[in-house]
Amino acid sequence: MRPESTPAADADVDLPAPHYRDVNHRRSRADARTAGVFLAIVLIGLSFATVAAETMTGISEDTQNGIERVPRALLLVILVLVQVTYLAVLLVTPVVLLFRRRFNLIARGAAALLLGPLLFRLLSLIPGVRASGDALSGISDRLPDAVTVEWPSTGAVAACAALAAATAQGLPRPWRRAVWSFLATLGLLRVLTATSAPLDVVLAIGAGGLVGSAMVLLLGRRASVLTAAGVSAALRQSGLATSAVRRDPDAPPGRYEASAPTGPIDVLVLDEHDWRTARLDQTYRWLRWRDVGDDALAPTPSQAVAVEAMSGLLAASRGVHVPAVRAVTQAPHGESILAVDRIEGRPLADLPPDELTDDVLRRAWQELALLRTARIAHRHLDLGRVLVDPEGRIWITGLDRSLPGAGDRILAWDVAELLAGTSARVGPERAVAAARGVVPDEDLVAALPRLVPSALSAPTRVALKDAPSGAPELVDEVCRVTGVEEPQLEKVERFKPRTLLTAAALGLAIYFLAPQLTDLPSTITALGGVNWAWVPVIVLASVATYVGAALGLAGGTPGRIPVPEAAGVALASSFVATFAPPGVGQVGLNIRYLQKRGLPTPVAVSASAAKETAVLTVHLLLLVAFAVLAGSTGAISGELSRLPPAGVIGAFVGIALVLVGAAVALPRVRRVVRERVLPSLRASADAMREVFSDPVKIVTLFLGVALLPLGYALCLYFSVRALGQDTSFVAVVLVSLTAGTVAAAAPTPGGIGAVEAVLLASLTGLGIASAPALAAVLLYRLATFWLPIAPGAWAFRSMTARGVL
Structure with a gap:
């Protein structure tokens, strides 16, 4: 039962208010994580049901053999208990929810029971997906006839998974664990009672869970949120009388302001929902980074708040200016609450340059030195958490990630963070001089290898990036004043997101290409039969792509751009985009070239954006046009006949739209769209508006960007003809345009792996045998990707030496 109303309010006027308020559409990134986990389970289930049939059969056999030692009577009791529990859950749960007037949860559960098996059924219709494998004999032979029916069915498992994912969020943690344990038991029973190896049991759990978690992500969850009156x-129950409790709408969730007898206080309320989101962020950092000190994950909200309070009390006992801890308590529903003094001050990140004096910097380092003597690692010491009050005292705030009893390696990260933050504001010389006045040189030297911008906090990283002097200048300054050689920066990243995407793309490519490579002798024989008369036109088609890129750049740029020189830039980009770091590709090279020709940076960026926008527009138009042409001429009728039924395709499109809508519903996704995607689109539109004012530029631009994909298409078509294969020109062009889309999206340089897989699958779908199809793909990629690298390197070196680049 909830507490009675108490006279405290969300504003300065004391009015009766409940301690909790219901929120019906609460979302978090943790919900998106759950959906992502189930999506991964779906992919694993698809692999089990398609290419890993022997593996799943072996698992089923091993499981049934392992259960042979269980007494028959005990086995029957377990089966009967699970079946009774299953029926009881289905019958009793709606009654309980109805009694508690949780009508929305009943409706959500009913929808999940229908949609979970439906998605599972749609996935089962994918060509190659099988429901069962080899026949099994084991546990089923030991059961009486009454229970020899395979139970539960995979459809029932999918329904239960959907129900659990959609409704378990409304249950306390012990009940949630019980629900998921019961679901795991159902999956195990499906494996045990089946007379043939169930290849789709993992797929059923993944499909059902994906439906349920997508519903939570789309519709949100119902939650009881503590109000200011409840805070x-x-x-007051902890002994701290407060008044005028209110939540700042601009502050992060769970942050309140209040008045106490000791003065104004800040209040942190950490509930299960906010803790799961914070834990997700911290888990991501723990998985991605190593040895950055962010690997201590408190298991519960109450322990996290206790650690923060302990850090504050310990720091204060050593003389550090930190907010005094006034109360640590819990609310009736388990929310953990921490109250500390509110510091009326300004962050060093917001101080004007004339107020960020050497004395202020020195006193900031003194506070960090005292914090280090207490062996407390702050672990997020950006300048926004270092305040200066009206009396000039420096305060360290934001101990929510602090770690008492930290080792030297973890403490060194705080030194690196404060060095980088102050260097971004006042320059390396003043920042290092202020630090040396307080911190021993050996501590500065220990922090040197940790000046890795990507591992610093986001505010510090952004400030350092925008500063005139970056991390290399700061490292040089520390080395100069301490007299040490420049150290090797620590490799703190376990992996990069781009690395994962690259590995996934190469994995898919290997999956599709490996079966074809088994027939490598036939492919070599096919390559030996190349009609060399087609080779010159293949090379000419490849050269046409560079001419198209040059015309596109010339047409999208104000003023006169020499086409031969622009073609050289395009050729150089074939080398740069292959071996240079990510982000230094054709676009970057075009901008650099235009800057060298005297164009201002905004104009160079605008011209490059105009060209890339035109490339995308023309590519999509050609893709649609040739798709319509191929459909009307029957060029791809064989491929179309192998597609799933229209209902299945429509269902998958609908599911994809639902997932996209659920993603857009997340505030973080909307913020990315608003802050990054829309400005880029507006910039591209503005760039195109300038181009449209000159008819000659328009013709040159669109002629060039049309020649670019068509040149690749002709190169592929001539490669197919060189192998003696006679196929539809329209179909090959459509295949090439599709491969171009994949190349643009693939994270590997030039779409290595992904493009080959798409081309090979498409050409074999057009009726070309696998050996000549693979030979044609190799010939095409040789002409368009591998051979241009050497002349591209020569062009890059030559144009750089002449000052063109």
Whole structure:
């Protein structure tokens, strides 16, 4: 039962208010993580049901053999208990929810029971997906006839998974664990009672869970959120009288302001929902980074708040200016609450340059030195958490990630963070001089290898990136004043997101290409039969792509751009995009070239954006046009006949739209769209508006960007003809345009792996045998990707030496 209303309010006027308020559409990134996990399970289930049939059969056999030692009577009791529990859950749960008036949860559960098996059924219709494998004999032979029916069915498992994912969020943690344990038991029973190896049991769990988690992500969850009145009541029960409790709408969730007898206070309320989101962020950092000190994950919200309070009390006992801890308590529903003094000060990140004096910097380092003597690692010491009050005292705030009893390696990260933050504001010389006045040189030297911008906090990283002097200048300055050689920066990244995407793309490519490579002798024989008369036109088609890129750049740029020189830039980009770091590709090279020709940076960026926008527009138009042409002429009728039924395709499109809508519903996704995607689109539109004012530029631009994909298409078509294969020109062009889309999206340089897989699958789908199809793909990629690298390197070196680049 909830507490009675208490006279405290969300504003300065004391009014009766409940301690909790219901929120019906609460979302978090943790929900997106759950959906992602189930999506991964779906992919694993698809692999089990398609290419890993022997593996799943072996698992089923091993499981049934392992259960042979269980007494028959005990086995029957377990089966009967699970079946009774299953029926009880289905019958009793709606009654309980109805009694508690949770009508929305009943409706959500009913929808999940229908949609989970439906998605599972649609996935089962994918060509190659099988429901069962080899026949099994084992546990089923030991059961009486009454229970020899395979139970539960995979459809029932999918329904239960959907129900659990959609409704378990409304249950307490022990009940949630019980629900998921019961679902795991159902999956195990499906494996045990089946007379043939169930290849789709993992797929059923993944499909059902994906439906349920997508519903939570799309519709949100119902939650009881502590109000300001509830915060005030909980603090009063801990012995701290408060008034005027209110939540700042601009502050992060769970942050409140209040008045206490000791003065204004800040209140942190950490509930299960906010803790799961914070834990997700911290888990991501723990998985991606190594040895950055962010690997201590408190298992519960109450322990996280206790650690923060302990850090504050310990730091204060050593003389560090930190907010005094006034109360630590819990609310009736388990929310953990921490109250500390509110520091009326300004962050060093917001101080004007004339107020960020050497004395202020020195006193900031003194506070960090005292914090280090207490062996407390702050672990997020950006300048926004270092305040200066009206009396000039420096305060360290934001101990929510702090770690008491930290080792020297973890403490060194705070030194690196403060060095980088102050260097971004006042320059390396003043920042290092202020640090040396307080911190021993050996501590500065220990922090040197940790000046890795990507591992610093986001505010510090952004400030350092925008500063005139970056991390290399700061490292040089520390080395100069301490007299040490420049150290090797620590490799703190376990992996990069781009690395994962690259590995996934190569994995898919190997999956599709490996079966064809088994027939490598036939492919070599096919390559030996190349009609050399086609080779010159293949090379000419490849050269046409560079001419198209040059015309596109010339047409999208104000003023006169020499086409031969622009073609040289395009050729150089074939080398740069292959071996240079990510982000230094054709676009970057075009901008650099235009800057060298005297164009201002905004104009160079605008011209490059105009060209890339035109490339994308023309590519999509050609893709649609040739798709319509191929459909009307029957060029790809064989491929179309192998597609799933229209209903299945429509269902998958609908599911994809639902997932996209669920993603857009997340505030973080909307913020990315608003802050990054839309400005880029507006910039591209503005760039195109300038181009459209000149008819000659328009013709040159669109002629060039049309020649670019068509040149690749002709190169592929001539490669197919060189292998003696006679196929539809329209179909090959459509295949080439599709491969171009994959190349643009693939994270590997030039779409290595992904493009080959798409081309090979498409050409074999057009009726070309696998050996000549693979030979044609190799010939095409040789002409368009591998051979241009050497002349591209020569062009890059030559144009750089002449000052063109």
